[in-house]
Amino acid sequence: MSLKKILPIIVGNTVYALAVALFILPGGLITGGTTGLALIAHYQFGVPVAVFVGVFNIIMFAVGAWILGKPFAITTLISTFYYPFILGVFENLFGSAAMTNDRMLSTVFSGLLIGAGIGLVIRAGASTGGMDIPPLVLNKKWNIPVSMSMSVFDCMILLGQMIFSNKEQILYGILLVMLYTMVLDKVLVIGRNQMQVKIISEKYEQINYAIQKQMDRGTTLLSSEGGYLRKSSYTVLTVVSGRQLSKINELVMGIDPNAFLVINQVNEVRGRGFTLHKEYK
Numbered sequence: 001m002s003l004k005k006i007l008p009i010i011v012g013n014t015v016y017a018l019a020v021a022l023f024i025l026p027g028g029l030i031t032g033g034t035t036g037l038a039l040i041a042h043y044q045f046g047v048p049v050a051v052f053v054g055v056f057n058i059i060m061f062a063v064g065a066w067i068l069g070k071p072f073a074i075t076t077l078i079s080t081f082y083y084p085f086i087l088g089v090f091e092n093l094f095g096s097a098a099m100t101n102d103r104m105l106s107t108v109f110s111g112l113l114i115g116a117g118i119g120l121v122i123r124a125g126a127s128t129g130g131m132d133i134p135p136l137v138l139n140k141k142w143n144i145p146v147s148m149s150m151s152v153f154d155c156m157i158l159l160g161q162m163i164f165s166n167k168e169q170i171l172y173g174i175l176l177v178m179l180y181t182m183v184l185d186k187v188l189v190i191g192r193n194q195m196q197v198k199i200i201s202e203k204y205e206q207i208n209y210a211i212q213k214q215m216d217r218g219t220t221l222l223s224s225e226g227g228y229l230r231k232s233s234y235t236v237l238t239v240v241s242g243r244q245l246s247k248i249n250e251l252v253m254g255i256d257p258n259a260f261l262v263i264n265q266v267n268e269v270r271g272r273g274f275t276l277h278k279e280y281k
Helices: 003-027 033-045 049-068 070-094 103-123 130-142 146-163 167-189 204-214 242-255
Strands: 194-200 220-225 232-240 260-266
Touching: 003 033, 003 070, 003 103, 033 049, 033 130, 033 146, 049 070, 049 130, 070 130, 103 167, 130 146, 146 167, 194 204, 194 242, 204 232, 204 242, 232 242, 242 260
Parallel strands: none
Antiparallel strands: 194 232, 194 260, 220 232
16 A cells, blocks of 8 residues: 555544544543444443443454455454554543533534534545444445445444433434535545536537636537437536636637536546646647
8 A cells, every 4th residue: 555545544534633632532522433432331330431342343344354355354443453553542632621611513524524624534545444344344245335334333333322422412413414515525525526517519629629728628520419409519528627717618609609518526637638738649
């Protein structure tokens, strides 16, 4: 595994551990995942959170490696051992000192940090281990959707924390899980969103040439036929960044004010000019 992949995994787990040490533990918050299970063990049996997370992660790592195979084990290895280690370091460093006594602020900032941390790890093609693994196992064995089983597990963990939590803590816990899930989704598509533009015009040849030469963007000509006049032509297809959208609009309108543009946002684009280096022929 290259440094380019290892660094985001380490940073992501560090951010996740910071959220737990600075906001969740001092603020008395509850959450899902492995940390939620660790909180149950901590409040019911006095088991240190970092110790429980470490042991549980190792057990889940072994299960995942056995069922999901070596490639999974390699990508999860760092998170399995690094997260409990850095969490223990932060617990000793910060103790019970809270960044804020406002529980809502703690919920918001822990949700932001956890979502960002998990997102960085997943973007690197790895897993945070722990409670991420059972849904993957269920998906492989019985084809149960990962998102569904993960939500069920989170709900069960939150319900388990009702033993030592009041109604307000439960509401904050639900809000926290919803918040970090939304942030996670946003982090996963940061920098990947692109705009797909389809241009229908009689001057498709000029537009096609202008996009290639003036914007340095690739194009594809799609055979098309007008629905009313049944006239055969070509539609110009290209993908640009959001910042280039106004430029391509000006470019097309400058060539053909009657051009018809269809613009869609796409979550990810792979291939030459995006994930691969451009080649000029």
